[in-house]
Amino acid sequence: MNDLNTILIEGRLVRDPEFKEIQERGTFVTRFSIATARFYYDKNKNWVQDTSFFQVEVWGQAAIVCDQILKKGRTVRIVGRIKQTRWKDREERNRERICIVAEHIEFKPEKRSDSAPVEQPTRMDSAMTERMREDARRSEDENLTASEEPISEDNTLTTEEEPLAEEGQEETQVDFE
DSSP states (O other): OOOOOOEEEEEEESSOOEEEEETTTTEEEEEEEEEEEEEEEOTTOOEEEEEEEEEEEEETHHHHHHHHHOOTTOEEEEEEEEEEEEEEOTTOOEEEEEEEEEEEEEEOOOOOOSSSOOOOOOOOOHHHHHHHHHHHHHHHHTTOOOOSSSBOTTSEEEOOOOOOOOTTOOOOOOOOO
């Protein structure tokens, strides 16, 4: 039985997302960083802002959608899980990376400027939705799970699960450096 590993986080993209096709796995990944801010008063009654930064991965068809919709500064709400990856670098030093693997994403409306109208939440056009449904059906035929309706009417996106390495196989590490 799996232990509980769930996170709900909301923040703004620090930079534009990075998209990559993982040909060995036959899937896609989009990576981005978000910043979250926490405000509080310290013991001297000074207003303090504490900002944290988190790496996020989105897999499958949802990665394509995130790459097309998300831009630096956009607010997203993510439900996902924490993933830790360990490896040895070229100098044989132990390295690790902790990130959030998004399983559900809500795209928040972009902030309004003084003169610009408020942007409505982004929705995909019907042609794109149909293409994603076709891709999802193909993925299901290849034993990959995918969401039939990537973006729902409430402007949310549910991702397909990241393919897991089979027993005895090492997990492929993908770096954007």
